[in-house]
Amino acid sequence: MAGCAAGGEQPASPPKPAAVRLPPRNAGFDYQIGGAYPPPAGVRIVSRDRSDSPAPGLYNICYVNAFQAQPAERASWPAGLLLRDAHGRVVVDQDWDEPLLDLRTPARRERAARRVNRWIDDCARKGFDAVEPDNYDSYTRSHGLLDAADATAFMALLSRHAHTRHLAVAQKNTAELAGRRERAGLDFAVTEECGQYDECEVYAKAFDDRVVDVEYTDTGLRKARARWGDRLSIVRRDRNVSTPDRAAYVRTVR
Numbered sequence: 278m279a280g281c282a283a284g285g286e287q288p289a290s291p292p293k294p295a296a297v298r299l300p301p302r303n304a305g306f307d308y309q310i311g312g313a314y315p316p317p318a319g320v321r322i323v324s325r326d327r328s329d330s331p332a333p334g335l336y337n338i339c340y341v342n343a344f345q346a347q348p349a350e351r352a353s354w355p356a357g358l359l360l361r362d363a364h365g366r367v368v369v370d371q372d373w374d375e376p377l378l379d380l381r382t383p384a385r386r387e388r389a390a391r392r393v394n395r396w397i398d399d400c401a402r403k404g405f406d407a408v409e410p411d412n413y414d415s416y417t418r419s420h421g422l423l424d425a426a427d428a429t430a431f432m433a434l435l436s437r438h439a440h441t442r443h444l445a446v447a448q449k450n451t452a453e454l455a456g457r458r459e460r461a462g463l464d465f466a467v468t469e470e471c472g473q474y475d476e477c478e479v480y481a482k483a484f485d486d487r488v489v490d491v492e493y494t495d496t497g498l499r500k501a502r503a504r505w506g507d508r509l510s511i512v513r514r515d516r517n518v519s520t521p522d523r524a525a526y527v528r529t530v531r
Contacts, residue, residue, distance in 0.1 A: 296443040298406050299487055300336045300465055306510040307528065308491040310340045311518030317528065322489055322510055324409055324467065327396050331404050338447060338467065338489070339400035343393045343410035343435060344428070345375040354378075358389050360422055370418050377415050380427045390434040397435065401442035408444050409467045410435050414451040425454060429461050436462025448484070452476045455483035469493070472501025472511070481509060491518075498529065 304321040313329040323331075324338035331337035346354045360368040360379040367376045380386050393410070400408050413432060416423035428451075436446045445464040448455065455466075465487035471477040472492050480488045489510040492498040498513040505511065515527035 297440060297445045297464065298336075298443075299445055300338070300407065300489060300510070302486045302510070303508055304336075304510045305530070306489045306491075306512045308512060308514050308518055309520075312520040314520050319530075324489070327400055331406075336407070337405045338407045338409050339397075339403070339405035339444070340409045340411060341393065341396050341400065342375070342412060344380070344412035344415040344431070345370055345373070345377050348374050351376055354392075355388070358385060358392075360419060362420065362422065368419055368422065370412070370415065375412075377419055377423070378431075380416075380423055380431045383430070386427070386431045386434060390431065390438065393435055394438045397439050397442060397444065401439075401444055406445060407447055407464070408435075408439050409447040409449055411449050413449050413454065425457075429454065429457050432461040432463070447489075448480075452479045455479050458483050465489070467491075470497050472499075472505070473497030475500075477501060477505045477509060481505065495529075498531075502531065 300322050305319040306322045307316050307320045309323055309325045313325050316323050316332050316335060320335065322336045324340055326340045358379055360377040362368055369376050378389050380389060397408050410432065413428055416425060416428045439446045440462065446462060447465050447467040448458060448463040449467050450469055466480040466484045468480055468488060468490045470492055471480055471490050473494060473496065477490065486508045490501055492501055492513045493516045501511045513527065513529045515525050517525055519526040
């Protein structure tokens, strides 16, 4: 898909140093963004929140909420970086009660990136291998105030910085922007329910099978594994990605 950044300029593809390490294909995966715990046997890839530490000896992905402000951190964001509608009301992702960041201009994107890049620096210092910037698709919830070009341009800023820290960068969901992966500087994909929604092929093609997928239903897991079980890294988790000490905890791979 073609697209331009604000002002008619396309963001340059972020450089990627040779030291960036990509995740293995078709490897055991666990999605632990709800809280870290010892990875089950056979796991080679794990994704954890930036507040946690990486799992020794595995390929570790650092989860960062990059395009929206988590409720507990809303007050720490400058008011001018929260997206507002024509009436001055903050635009909120209602599912998670998270304000969207205002990425409509190069200057605002640069300011927002400086904050997110500090979190990326923390991921690198802790020893993570990659970063997973979440809510790349937040422009679809912006009521038309943001567009795909804004999202791509912001992601390119984050990717450029992450690559200088020797971190690979994952595209999180957003199948409609898979064709912009090089422009955005993305190296692999972290997907939610690509089996459930028949999107795995889009990501597999764009990222040469370097896809880690989490399904939240047995149906989604069956669909993902039926076609992609020997190519992609797939796990079934509960929607709250609970830790094993919780009654809601679910983790299956078959």
